[in-house]
Amino acid sequence: MPGFELFGDLEKKEVNDVLDNGVLMRYGFDGMRNGHWKAKDMEKALEITFKVNHAQLVSSGTAAISVALAAAGVGAGDEVILPTFTFVASFEAVMMLGAVPILVDIDDTLTLCPKAVVNAITPKTKAVMVVHMCGSMGHLDALQDICSKHSLLLIEDACQAIGATYKSKPLGSIGDLGCFSFDFVKTITCGEGGAVITNNKDYYINSDHYSDHGHDHIGNDRGAESHPFLGYNFRISELHAAVGLAQIKRLPEILKIQQTNYTILRDALSQIPEVTFRTVPEGGEENYSFLNFFLPDLETSLKVSNAFKTHGVDACFQYYNNNWHYIRKWNHLKELKSLFPISSEVKTGLEYLKTKQFPQSDHYIGRNISCLIKLSWSEAEVKARASKMVEIIKASL
Numbered sequence: 001m002p003g004f005e006l007f008g009d010l011e012k013k014e015v016n017d018v019l020d021n022g023v024l025m026r027y028g029f030d031g032m033r034n035g036h037w038k039a040k041d042m043e044k045a046l047e048i049t050f051k052v053n054h055a056q057l058v059s060s061g062t063a064a065i066s067v068a069l070a071a072a073g074v075g076a077g078d079e080v081i082l083p084t085f086t087f088v089a090s091f092e093a094v095m096m097l098g099a100v101p102i103l104v105d106i107d108d109t110l111t112l113c114p115k116a117v118v119n120a121i122t123p124k125t126k127a128v129m130v131v132h133m134c135g136s137m138g139h140l141d142a143l144q145d146i147c148s149k150h151s152l153l154l155i156e157d158a159c160q161a162i163g164a165t166y167k168s169k170p171l172g173s174i175g176d177l178g179c180f181s182f183d184f185v186k187t188i189t190c191g192e193g194g195a196v197i198t199n200n201k202d203y204y205i206n207s208d209h210y211s212d213h214g215h216d217h218i219g220n221d222r223g224a225e226s227h228p229f230l231g232y233n234f235r236i237s238e239l240h241a242a243v244g245l246a247q248i249k250r251l252p253e254i255l256k257i258q259q260t261n262y263t264i265l266r267d268a269l270s271q272i273p274e275v276t277f278r279t280v281p282e283g284g285e286e287n288y289s290f291l292n293f294f295l296p297d298l299e300t301s302l303k304v305s306n307a308f309k310t311h312g313v314d315a316c317f318q319y320y321n322n323n324w325h326y327i328r329k330w331n332h333l334k335e336l337k338s339l340f341p342i343s344s345e346v347k348t349g350l351e352y353l354k355t356k357q358f359p360q361s362d363h364y365i366g367r368n369i370s371c372l373i374k375l376s377w378s379e380a381e382v383k384a385r386a387s388k389m390v391e392i393i394k395a396s397l
């Protein structure tokens with residue numbers, strides 16, 4: 001997944017443009033910047049790459065989700081449906097707006113189960129957030145149908161699936177709004193950064209203003225700009241955008257390497273009858289950043305995961321006991337540990353988390369292993385890794 005593995009002259013050139021003129025901020029200082037607008041250029045590149053009308057860069061993927069939800073009017077007391085397998089950021093981003101995250105089961109796509117989504121809809125539901133985990137996607141046609149039938153927003157968290165497509169459309173461009181992260185370990189990186197993409201002009205304008213204190217960005221005197229509504233600071237810096245601008249040019253190269261390495265590993269593991277792979281919805285193409293496979297049961301999966309670690313097969317994740325990505329261990333969120341008082345509406349809305357069990361999610365996450373695909377492996381290294389993985393799995397069955 002990490003774009004930082006291919007980091008070199010292209011990134012240095014873009015960053016040096018910014019350092020040479022000294023304008024580290026994305027807005028204003030027109031006379032000093034020698035024609036360099038790295039954030040604006042990256043936004044244009046995002047619009048072309050992801051085939052959307054609008055892209056708004058922000059400071060992180062977490063910020064992108066909050067900005068997207070705010071731009072579409074999600075706020076106090078609204079319920080947002082999201083999967084049990086995600087990153088804590090999705091939960092946090094909803095909480096930040098005073099809305100209530102409603103976690104529901106995943107299916108064998110490792111993201112939202114459409115049936116679970118339908119069962120969770122209440123009069124308070126405002127949005128469904130599909131989180132395209134580990135390089136692949138949810139059942140987007142089914143989720144779109146549900147959202148249009150119930151007049152709900154569909155938000156795509158595509159932070160982990162940059163470059164994947166569904167029926168030839170880039171992930172992130174299919175829902176009402178899509179979110180990306182360009183943190184240090186994503187497919188392409190800015191160091192820290194994120195983006196909201198959309199075809200809806202109003203949502204774009206809202207994202208643009210909201211992520212910069214509500215500035216309307218009209219004219220070239222920042223002090224004289226008006227503020228149509230409340231905003232905060234989720235701006236990206238020119239330095240971060242410069243890195244991302246170089247990286248997005250490399251996306252096709254990165255995806256190609258990932259696919260080559262993924263295919264070697266998958267072909268090898270396919271020879272083991274007990275190994276099955278995550279379902280990719282028909283018409284979907286992964287970004288190949290992870291190889292996700294299922295073993296027959298939790299015990300075998302934990303055994304294989306431990307054996308991978310002791311035998312040096314690194315970067316393979318078993319999420320059942322993971323603190324970041326799966327609901328089971330999110331005790332700080334279940335217990336609502338917060339530095340400041342949380343509204344009674346959200347407290348009541350989250351009561352369910354204290355007792356709710358997710359057996360269907362446990363069934364999939366318990367048996368799953370997600371192996372990160374690195375860009376820096378040589379062909380010989382991937383082949384050696386594949387043989388080692390096969391050997392370990394066979395010995396653990």
Ligand SMILES: Cc1ncc(COP(=O)(O)O)c(C=O)c1O
Pocket residue numbers: 060061062063086087089090131133157159160181182183193194
């Ligand atoms: C699925 C998902 N959503 C959101 C985020 C948040 O992105 P960031 O680290 O840029 O805030 C991440 C980061 O790991 C993620 O994996």
